[in-house]
Amino acid sequence: MKLILGILLLSGFALAGSEEPLARPHDLWEVIYKIWLVITVIIYAVVAIPSLYFMFRYRYRKGENEQGDQEHEGHWGLEALWTIVPLIIVLYLATHGFALFTQMRKPPENAMELKVTAFAWGWMFQYPNGKMVVASAIRDTEDKKCKPEECYGVDGVFQQYVYIPKGVPVKAILTSQDVLHSFYVQPAGVTQDMVPGRTTVTWFQINKEGEYWVFCREYCGQWHSRMFAKLKVVSKEEFERWLSGQPADAGHEPSDERVANINSSGQEVVR
Numbered sequence: 001m002k003l004i005l006g007i008l009l010l011s012g013f014a015l016a017g018s019e020e021p022l023a024r025p026h027d028l029w030e031v032i033y034k035i036w037l038v039i040t041v042i043i044y045a046v047v048a049i050p051s052l053y054f055m056f057r058y059r060y061r062k063g064e065n066e067q068g069d070q071e072h073e074g075h076w077g078l079e080a081l082w083t084i085v086p087l088i089i090v091l092y093l094a095t096h097g098f099a100l101f102t103q104m105r106k107p108p109e110n111a112m113e114l115k116v117t118a119f120a121w122g123w124m125f126q127y128p129n130g131k132m133v134v135a136s137a138i139r140d141t142e143d144k145k146c147k148p149e150e151c152y153g154v155d156g157v158f159q160q161y162v163y164i165p166k167g168v169p170v171k172a173i174l175t176s177q178d179v180l181h182s183f184y185v186q187p188a189g190v191t192q193d194m195v196p197g198r199t200t201v202t203w204f205q206i207n208k209e210g211e212y213w214v215f216c217r218e219y220c221g222q223w224h225s226r227m228f229a230k231l232k233v234v235s236k237e238e239f240e241r242w243l244s245g246q247p248a249d250a251g252h253e254p255s256d257e258r259v260a261n262i263n264s265s266g267q268e269v270v271r
């Protein structure tokens, strides 16, 4: 079974081409999308084109074949063909889809762990060494003194970037403090529910430096539309430097109180 899944995956990667994808596991979805598109277009053509032809060719004409032919002989060859061919197609799509799904669900062994806690309306990201970034687009980050390249503003609200190393798989361990949220990493094409009292997992890898969005993809209340964070994908060296660097206001970690405050007073702090 593992061998079959492996072969199917390899065939998928071959189709994906040798170029390094922008993000994973999005490249897997690209592969399966192309395969499904090609197969469905072929099936559509095989069914629709003869149907249109037969509609025209055998249309009713007065005085012609009025009685119709009541005797039909079966054709074993055709019966077998249109049973076996769709069976093979369906089995292929199911096993290939399952192989890709398994890949998407299983974080690579060497993945960096990133704990993400959602709250209404924002995110807390915690790195393996304990460093935290709080992203809430309705309220300034408390760390107003952070370096200019580590922060950005959206509609005048001051936020910290969520740093991610380039080309490194990230295992995101997700949970929620209040209601259902959903973690969506835009270029990687992964979406995973964040459920209060439960831990869910997804993974992603971004291979090109730049800025990318994280959105909440489950309607979670009034400021759901502003529940986003910005990833800053940088080289491994730059990431290490940032990770080990002291925050500008060292020793002042975002407290639970602060998050509770955001939860309860979200409306008032919105500009």
Ligand SMILES: [Cu+2]
Residues within 6 Å of the ligand: 118, 180, 181, 182, 216, 217, 218, 219, 220, 224, 227
């Ligand atoms: Cu949300």
